[in-house]
Amino acid sequence: MKQSTLAIHGCMPERGDAPYSPSAPAIELAASFHYERAADMTAVANAEMEGFVYQRYGNPTAAALQRQVALLEGGDSALACSSGMAALHIALLTALRDRPASILTAEVLFGETFQLLQLMEQQEVMTRYADPCDIEAFEAALAQSDTGCILVETASNPLVRVTPLDSICTMAKRHGVPVVVDATFTTPVLSRPFDVGADILMHSATKYLAGHADVLGGVTVCREAHADWMQELGRHLGPNLGPFHSFLTMRGIKTLPLRMEEHSRNALRVARVLEAHPRVEMVHYPGLDSHPDKAVADRLFARGPDGDTLYGGMVSFDIRDADEAAVFRFANALQLVVRATSLGDVHSLMTHPATTTHKNIGPKRRAQLGIGDNLVRISVGIEDPEDIAADLVQALERV
Ligand SMILES: Cc1ncc(COP(=O)(O)O)c(C=O)c1O
Known part of the structure; x- marks a missing residue:
């Protein structure tokens, strides 16, 4: 299906047993879910059965948004976060699991991203900078020392330089390094980073996804190989986007x-x-x-x-x-x-x-x-x- 169809139908509620279904997903505010049988709650908490236990572990409204964005991006798993910065932090932590504590990134980035990278240096995650539009220079920097992951923006902020993401991903594959992409400027409508080989991407949903200046949010999307760890980080760190903002983001994405x-x-x-x-x-x-x-x-x-x-x-x-x-x-x-x-x-x-x-x-x-x-x-x-x-x-x- 095309993007315009997925954007509208990707978050529609399941019909279930009833002969009807609501025209929009519900805003499910519940912080926790009450169970008739303790064994069922344990099974859901242990991921042996589908369902919801506690909002930090998952929420039906956020789950609908996650489904919608994963479909649009062609990704396997998504996590709705309370801001773009939270989504970026989760994306980097996901990529760096069992990897060298080092990030190779672009010299021109969104300003707050520099701040996050500096904070991560305090946890011994070091950052090196090179120009991803200069493929040879970027590969030289990649070859220079062990790299845990690459971080690039699809189009840079504020100079709107366009990253040759296909070439960056091909190079990264050669070196066995995962690529994290900030796709905020382009959205899945302009480009789908997974189609050219990216591993993890994120959006500030505050921007085009929600689109109406009434949401602070973010979404991280990844391939199957990273899904369990990304979702586990979500459960432990608690970056979750609340149900109301999840709903508004889904509504925005329809257009x-x-x-x-x-x-x-x-x-x-x-x-x-x-x-x-x-x-x-x-x-x-x-x-x-x-x-x-x-x-x-x-x-x-x-x-x-x-x-x-x-x-x-x-x-x-x-x-x-x-x-x-x-x-x-x-x-x-x-x-x-x-x-x-x-x-x-x-x-x-x-x-x-x-x-x-x-x-x-x-x-x-x-x-x-x-x-x-x-x-x-x-x-x-x-x-x-x-x-x-x-x-x-x-x-x-x-x-
Ligand atoms: C490219 C880019 N990435 C990430 C962010 C951070 O998003 P948020 O403000 O939702 O945390 C922004 C915010 O302007 C941005 O422009």
């Missing part, structure tokens, strides 16, 4: 394929308008011919109904000769696009990475990575594209 097409169409339009604007120095969007990874995106990303590649909804750009004060003048002049630190919502929003998502990595490192004080990141929403573009253009006039 995910439609939204991703619209985000992509609008983002391409906005990127082209920005590229033509004299106050814009550079636009970072993989749908533009000027982007270094356009060919990789065309190879890896899905196509929309009109046959054109879907490049996603994230556009970043450098405002010409702008310092922080000038960027703030631009930000404050926006009337439709909101100032916020999230992404993937139905509404358009802008973020200034240097003072928000990437402030902790310091100005020198930011400059080396190409994240200037004049860089603005736009999560292009699904409003009318001409309204979004007009708002950005009028704000650029006020820089």
Whole structure:
């Protein structure tokens, strides 16, 4: 079945014995489940019988979301978590089981991911950085010392560099190293990391999956080989997503394929308008011919109904000769696009990475990575594209 069908039917409740079934999954709030017979409870707790015992061990609403995301991703097992960061932590701990305590990752990552990796260094899990878009350099780094797992983002935050995930996974297989993927920017609509050989992936469900700025959540998905350990970590560490937010995420996912097409169409339009604007120095969007990874995106990303590649909804750009004060003048002049630190919502929003998502990595490192004080990141929403573009253009006039 196609993604648009799975997104809608993947979370539908089972009919059971009744001649009817509800049109939406129930929000099952119960913290624990009461049993007629103690032996049945023990059997369920020991995974000898299907069922639910205690919410940290599993919940019917979260289970429906997990089924829906696993189906969309073509994965074997999923764990719904209370945030994207919790999902990423679970993904890394899952991958590192019985592996060297070392992670090879990209130099440009979501800012909070750097923080998590630094925290993990306190537990002796060391991190090395290389550029996954430079396959030879990345393989050289991989060969340099024992690597427990590779961590990459499908498209990087905030420069929207597209990781050649097929080549990274082929290389990782040669070295016997599992690949963990942060697929937040692309969602299963644009690309399915398992199809090119990834082992574990995660999403910040706060973003496109839920899509409406009313959920903090995450989902980790893995292959069969990692499933038992990932679920066991979930039971012991308790990162679980609650039933209400599980429900909202499922509801959001039903329209995910439609939204991703619209985000992509609008983002391409906005990127082209920005590229033509004299106050814009550079636009970072993989749908533009000027982007270094356009060919990789065309190879890896899905196509929309009109046959054109879907490049996603994230556009970043450098405002010409702008310092922080000038960027703030631009930000404050926006009337439709909101100032916020999230992404993937139905509404358009802008973020200034240097003072928000990437402030902790310091100005020198930011400059080396190409994240200037004049860089603005736009999560292009699904409003009318001409309204979004007009708002950005009028704000650029006020820089
Ligand atoms: C690429 C990426 N990964 C992970 C996260 C973390 O997600 P959350 O805020 O849901 O913990 C974010 C949040 O912005 C993100 O952009």
